[in-house]
Amino acid sequence: MSPIRxxxxxxxxxxxIEVKSLEIVSTTLFFAVSCLIVFSFxxxxxGAPVQDAAxxxxxxxxxxxxxxxxxxxxxxxxxxxxxRALLLAPAPRPAIYLGKLFGMxxxxxxxxxxxxxxxxxxxxxxxxxxxxxxIVLLLAGTVGFASVGTLFxxxxxxxxxxxxxxxxxxxxxxxxxxxxxxxxxxxLLQNTPDEAMATMWISIVTAFDTVFLTFCLWMFxxxxxx
Amino acid sequence: MQNFFLPVFGxxxxxxxxxxFVIANAPYESTMLLVQKIFxxxxxxxxxxxxxxxxxxVYDAIYLFKGDRRADRIAAAAAELAVIFGLMGLVTGPLWxxxxxxxxxxxxxxxxxxxxxxxxxxxxxxxxxxxxPGSEKLSAAMAVFGMLNVPFVYxxxxxxxxxxxxxxxxxxxxxxxxxxxxxxxxxxxLLFVLLMALRVRFEHQRAKLDDLYLAExx
Numbered sequence: 001m002s003p004i005r006x007x008x009x010x011x012x013x014x015x016x017i018e019v020k021s022l023e024i025v026s027t028t029l030f031f032a033v034s035c036l037i038v039f040s041f042x043x044x045x046x047g048a049p050v051q052d053a054a055x056x057x058x059x060x061x062x063x064x065x066x067x068x069x070x071x072x073x074x075x076x077x078x079x080x081x082x083x084r085a086l087l088l089a090p091a092p093r094p095a096i097y098l099g100k101l102f103g104m105x106x107x108x109x110x111x112x113x114x115x116x117x118x119x120x121x122x123x124x125x126x127x128x129x130x131x132x133x134x135i136v137l138l139l140a141g142t143v144g145f146a147s148v149g150t151l152f153x154x155x156x157x158x159x160x161x162x163x164x165x166x167x168x169x170x171x172x173x174x175x176x177x178x179x180x181x182x183x184x185x186x187x188l189l190q191n192t193p194d195e196a197m198a199t200m201w202i203s204i205v206t207a208f209d210t211v212f213l214t215f216c217l218w219m220f221x222x223x224x225x226x
Numbered sequence: 227m228q229n230f231f232l233p234v235f236g237x238x239x240x241x242x243x244x245x246x247f248v249i250a251n252a253p254y255e256s257t258m259l260l261v262q263k264i265f266x267x268x269x270x271x272x273x274x275x276x277x278x279x280x281x282x283x284v285y286d287a288i289y290l291f292k293g294d295r296r297a298d299r300i301a302a303a304a305a306e307l308a309v310i311f312g313l314m315g316l317v318t319g320p321l322w323x324x325x326x327x328x329x330x331x332x333x334x335x336x337x338x339x340x341x342x343x344x345x346x347x348x349x350x351x352x353x354x355x356x357x358x359p360g361s362e363k364l365s366a367a368m369a370v371f372g373m374l375n376v377p378f379v380y381x382x383x384x385x386x387x388x389x390x391x392x393x394x395x396x397x398x399x400x401x402x403x404x405x406x407x408x409x410x411x412x413x414x415x416l417l418f419v420l421l422m423a424l425r426v427r428f429e430h431q432r433a434k435l436d437d438l439y440l441a442e443x444x
Contacts, residue, residue: 160358176378
């Protein structure tokens with residue numbers, strides 16, 4: 001069976017479980033919205049949002065809710081004691097990682113579909129002035145964050161202190177994605193959107209994605225052996 | 227290890243004893259005067275930190291792919307030293323910055339990168355200590371990612387901001403300063419080698435002890 005097919009099968013399995021309960025999607029989404037509300041108290045002064053705050057708020061909400069979701073995607077396997085079965089499946093290990101990564105990216109993107117309009121609305125940000133560039137930037141940033149995050153979450157499944165360890169490990173490593181995401185988005189939020197700047201940040205995130213995704217696929221196997 | 231430890235220890239101790247005189251006798255830098263002297267401490271600390279990060283990343287990659295536990299011990303020792311020397315850099319940097327820039331901290335490219343690397347390697351030590359069984363592998367992945375991340379953090383933060391003196395300062399040093407600077411770097415590197423040797427030996431002995439306990443139990 002080809003690795004992509006295995007990955008899609010794992011995605012299908014996770015999707016089928018998720019659709020029945022909507023547990024991760026609903027909690028992640030609600031958490032992201034709560035983040036936005038908390039930020040609004042810090043970054044709205046006299047009824048108007050602080051200048052350039054929207055880009056930062058959007059990306060912090062994405063990172064926080066993404067971390068929450070990452071903690072959950074492997075939790076289900078752990079509770080059901082199915083992780084070992086998954087690893088024993090006659091399939092290449094990187095394909096398992098890829099399947100989980102697809103699920104994670106889809107989950108984060110579905111949160112972003114709600115988050116972006118909410119940020120635009122609540123913080124009066126012209127997020128839709130260059131929709132295509134914004135979508136590419138969000139997609140590249142999400143893949144970067146999720147690729148490292150999925151690997152770390154998988155590694156931490158058996159660790160005692162996984163809830164606290166995940167953000168400790170993940171945030172410093174994904175800082176380039178956050179810088180590029182925030183700077184790229186705020187370039188798009190200027191009165192006259194700075195397309196050249198946004199494109200440059202997109203290319204940096206894409207390079208990050210390529211290097212880290214390759215390494216994650218390469219390292220998943222030695223990391224997940226018992 | 228015994229063979230080279232004592233001579234290296236002697237040379238390092240001597241160099242550290244002489245270093246204050248060498249630094250005091252080095253000529254003043256024309257604009258920063260006395261403040262610049264911290265440079266003989268600050269820059270070598272970073273040199274050692276980057277060497278340690280590189281060693282840690284490479285040996286942990288070897289550990290992950292070859293499963294050689296000795297490589298992991300070397301990497302762990304290097305990671306600890308990276309944190310210690312990084313801390314030296316992070317303490318001496320703001321001391322200089324307060325005089326030269328008027329503020330303790332700037333969100334400059336090199337400063338931010340140094341801070342992030344420090345955070346990554348503190349994360350490494352935390353995972354190793356509190357991660358529970360199998361935490362060696364987790365921390366090994368962290369070291370490899372930390373090393374890989376260096377260029378990305380550098381590029382992204384560099385575009386974001388830069389006020390730190392360029393690294394090209396080093397080749398342009400005056401003759402007196404040049405000697406004092408490389409003397410300091412050598413002293414720090416020797417100190418690093420010594421501490422590494424001690425730390426690796428300690429890890430080897432701990433591993434040996436663990437093996438003995440395991441043999442006893444079975």
